[in-house]
Amino acid sequence: MRRYREFHRESIDRPEDFWRREAARIHWQTPFTEVLDRSNPPFARWFAGGRTNLCFNAVDRHLDTRAQQNALVYVSTETGIERRYTYADLHAEVNRMAAVMRSLGVQRGDRVLIYLPMIPEAVFAVLACARLGAIHSVVFGGFAAPSLAARIDDAKPTLLVSADAGARGGKVIDYTPLVDEAMARAEHAPPRVLLIDRQLAPERLNAPYLIDYEPLREQHYNAHVPCEWLESNEPSYVLYTSGTTGKPKGVQRDVGGYAVALAASMEYIFEGRAGDTMFTASDIGWVVGHSYIIYAPLLAGMTTVMYEGTPVRPDGGIWWRLVEQHRINLMFTAPTAIRVLKKQDPALLRSADLSSLRTLFLAGEPLDEPTAVWISDALGKPVVDNYWQTETGWPMLAIQRGVEALPQKVGSPGVPCYGYDLVLRNEHTGEPCAQGEKGVITLSYPLPPGCMQTVWGDDARFVKTYWESVPGQQVYSTFDWGVQDENGYVTILGRTDDVINVAGHRLGTREIEEAISSHAAVAEVAVVGVNDTVKGQAALAFVVLRDAGAAADPAAADKLAAALAATVDRQLGAIGRPARVHFVSMLPKTRSGKLLRRAIAALAEGRDPGDLPTIEDAAALQQIREAVEPTGKA
Numbered sequence: 001m002r003r004y005r006e007f008h009r010e011s012i013d014r015p016e017d018f019w020r021r022e023a024a025r026i027h028w029q030t031p032f033t034e035v036l037d038r039s040n041p042p043f044a045r046w047f048a049g050g051r052t053n054l055c056f057n058a059v060d061r062h063l064d065t066r067a068q069q070n071a072l073v074y075v076s077t078e079t080g081i082e083r084r085y086t087y088a089d090l091h092a093e094v095n096r097m098a099a100v101m102r103s104l105g106v107q108r109g110d111r112v113l114i115y116l117p118m119i120p121e122a123v124f125a126v127l128a129c130a131r132l133g134a135i136h137s138v139v140f141g142g143f144a145a146p147s148l149a150a151r152i153d154d155a156k157p158t159l160l161v162s163a164d165a166g167a168r169g170g171k172v173i174d175y176t177p178l179v180d181e182a183m184a185r186a187e188h189a190p191p192r193v194l195l196i197d198r199q200l201a202p203e204r205l206n207a208p209y210l211i212d213y214e215p216l217r218e219q220h221y222n223a224h225v226p227c228e229w230l231e232s233n234e235p236s237y238v239l240y241t242s243g244t245t246g247k248p249k250g251v252q253r254d255v256g257g258y259a260v261a262l263a264a265s266m267e268y269i270f271e272g273r274a275g276d277t278m279f280t281a282s283d284i285g286w287v288v289g290h291s292y293i294i295y296a297p298l299l300a301g302m303t304t305v306m307y308e309g310t311p312v313r314p315d316g317g318i319w320w321r322l323v324e325q326h327r328i329n330l331m332f333t334a335p336t337a338i339r340v341l342k343k344q345d346p347a348l349l350r351s352a353d354l355s356s357l358r359t360l361f362l363a364g365e366p367l368d369e370p371t372a373v374w375i376s377d378a379l380g381k382p383v384v385d386n387y388w389q390t391e392t393g394w395p396m397l398a399i400q401r402g403v404e405a406l407p408q409k410v411g412s413p414g415v416p417c418y419g420y421d422l423v424l425r426n427e428h429t430g431e432p433c434a435q436g437e438k439g440v441i442t443l444s445y446p447l448p449p450g451c452m453q454t455v456w457g458d459d460a461r462f463v464k465t466y467w468e469s470v471p472g473q474q475v476y477s478t479f480d481w482g483v484q485d486e487n488g489y490v491t492i493l494g495r496t497d498d499v500i501n502v503a504g505h506r507l508g509t510r511e512i513e514e515a516i517s518s519h520a521a522v523a524e525v526a527v528v529g530v531n532d533t534v535k536g537q538a539a540l541a542f543v544v545l546r547d548a549g550a551a552a553d554p555a556a557a558d559k560l561a562a563a564l565a566a567t568v569d570r571q572l573g574a575i576g577r578p579a580r581v582h583f584v585s586m587l588p589k590t591r592s593g594k595l596l597r598r599a600i601a602a603l604a605e606g607r608d609p610g611d612l613p614t615i616e617d618a619a620a621l622q623q624i625r626e627a628v629e630p631t632g633k634a
């Protein structure tokens with residue numbers, strides 16, 4: 001067994017030696033000339049000069065040894081459809097999709113926006129892009145038209161791939177009207193939208209730019225599209241994520257570094273082996289979906305299970321039955337899902353045969369102790385919390401069981417993963433924190449392979465946002481608070497910025513505020529995250545109206561609150577909808593006009609907001625207090 005401490009130390013002291021060894025996990029069409037090009041910090045170019053392809057490594061490379069093994073098992077409890085694709089099937093489908101994309105003009109370096117529900121074609125589309133050397137940008141299917149349009153304008157795609165409809169909890173969501181609105185709003189709308197017609201939408205829109213996939217797939221049924229050999233540092237994808245401003249950032253990732261990092265994580269963190277089956281219950285629109293539904297299991301020659309549906313339909317035993325039926329070895333989801341399942345009949349879990357399951361991985365939001373204890377007792381298997389973010393692409397903190405099965409510490413995702421020089425720093429001085437002192441979690445240069453290369457189209461934003469926010473140090477900021485103990489275990493203490501985490505989904509409070517502000521009745525709004533027993537956090541909106549009388553009586557206030565929620569649904573998507581809207585006549589601000597968000601959040605959680613010497617008018621605090629009290633006038 002390797003020792004964690006030495007292993008981690010080597011990865012930091014001698015990253016070139018460490019990652020040169022790991023690079024052997026993937027196929028290089030042309031070997032790299034340099035493990036790490038550090039000539040332009042904070043940018044890092046891993047495996048410079050090497051040429052490879054993510055699709056080749058995820059699919060083609062396995063054809064000799066596992067063509068008949070399942071690569072993708074698809075289960076939809078929304079439509080009742082279940083499909084299995086061997087590596088040979090996957091290869092054929094990806095070639096068809098790539099040929100269709102190519103026939104629609106997609107070339108190396110072009111962007112393809114993928115706005116799809118959880119269907120196998122989403123995986124084919126992602127891998128087809130990788131094959132062609134096109135840059136995919138998956139937009140979560142729950143985002144509304146204006147959000148989709150903003151991403152179109154940033155990515156300027158050659159093609160958009162979408163479907164007639166998605167489905168969630170038994171409800172069909174028509175996609176074509178959303179796509180149509182986004183196409184109309186966007187300045188850089190692509191000429192064509194490739195449509196996967198699931199025949200779910202009762203009334204599918206017909207627009208001149210829509211092209212049906214199925215007939216084209218037939219035309220290209222026997223196509224073989226060669227893999228484009230990309231230099232390791234060419235972009236593989238852009239994935240938008242929320243930050244402090246209302247404008248989402250396009251997290252750009254490379255090809256070679258990402259492939260190596262994911263393949264290594266499969267062994268060292270997930271203990272996944274070729275032939276294993278992994279079920280990651282997330283969405284392809286999030287980074288967990290990119291890394292651990294699609295790429296990592298396939299790079300490792302495993303079977304990945306893709307699931308469309310909720311964890312409680314048809315009943316709360318569905319995921320456990322999937323484990324039994326598909327002999328799932330590794331499962332990965334967010335703590336929210338476990339909190340939801342905890343409320344279900346425990347017999348549903350006990351009656352399933354879970355003998356195949358080795359480990360449950362949880363990430364995306366803090367794992368609270370009662371949930372951690374409940375699920376590890378119920379399963380009787382290791383539960384591995386892991387901490388990371390869209391930007392890093394793979395875990396930063398975890399008990400790396402494939403390195404050394406260190407003991408778990410409740411409330412902590414564990415110790416820094418190999419490759420990450422993780423340092424907690426004082427927010428004012430930038431100096432490393434003492435043990436037990438709260439600080440900003442930072443990463444020293446260089447970030448390991450697999451992490452973001454830059455912000456799409458905006459190197460300056462990458463440097464300024466991530467590398468210039470800690471005083472006096474050029475280090476990467478995660479924008480998370482943490483505290484580290486004497487054994488290296490880090491506990492996460494929330495975000496340093498205005499990002500909140502609802503059910504594992506990362507949302508910028510600015511984005512929600514902008515959506516609410518677009519309603520004519522609104523003068524000002526503050527959105528904060530507060531603790532929620534199921535979703536981790538919930539968004540609360542405090543709204544100042546242009547005409548205070550508009551919410552004078554409870555019925556009018558309810559109606560207006562519903563209208564604001566509907567505005568968020570339309571502008572951003574239902575995931576951004578605030579749990580509650582409170583009307584106030586003023587918001588707590590500093591004398592220079594800055595919103596005192598932390599104070600608002602503290603009051604909304606019933607905590608003391610602390611000393612606020614710079615506050616403009618302390619009466620605003622009282623309004624927040626009254627608004628959130630159950631007997632308050634909101």
Ligand code: AMP
Pocket residue numbers: 241287362363364365366367385386387388389390391413478479480492494495501504505506
């Ligand atoms: P995302 O980029 O959407 O994956 O969100 C990343 C953010 O989620 C991190 O910056 C943390 O704030 C939070 N997060 C992710 N994983 C964990 C975890 N295991 N424990 C606590 N917070 C987490």
